[in-house]
Amino acid sequence: GESVGLHLPTLSVQEGDNSIINCAYSNSASDYFIWYKQESGKGPQFIIDIRSNMDKRQGQRVTVLLNKTVKHLSLQIAATQPGDSAVYFCAEKGSGGSNYKLTFGKGTLLTVNP
């Protein structure tokens, strides 16, 4: 079946540094990807998305990179702040009959040290 996974389960960075969170996906037909942030005790919150016809997309302090050749997705957070501490999930949208479904990775815990 299709799967989305993460290379690093935990990441610890210093405040002000840049963070990079990685994700591998297995379905080459997936056409849409999302990064979510989940703070403790809350529901996932949308950060940024990217279509499969793009390689890069930038938001406010965040950038998502998509490498379809190796089926790899990354989230870059610039000038990481303590408020960025959370679990980050990547998700891919299925194709064909699974068009409505998002498949989530297991998540990476980002800890920002002051």
Place this chain on the structure above:
Amino acid sequence: NAGVTQTPKFQVLKTGQSMTLQCAQDMNHNSMYWYRQDPGMGLRLIYYSASEGTTDKGEVPNGYNVSRLNKREFSLRLESAAPSQTSVYFCASSEWVPPYNEQFFGPGTRLTVL
């Protein structure tokens, strides 16, 4: 604009008891979803409703039933709760415009089955 709301926030059940988790959204979205989140497992889809009047099974539907009451509301029922159903349950909604499927999540219901 409350987004996605869920009730209750917390619930403790005994094995064999039944209960219904409620979800409502005020964004006029067509699609709604129920996920469960377990440590180290990420988010797994239980059931979804692509549009009012339709429901479909996700990855882990056993032991659950759903009702799409109207466009706003989507409930999840546990007929005979089991300890394996101890989890955090999230409801989400989206307006699917291909290929985009940004899902908006509620705050979650933390369920413990003893």
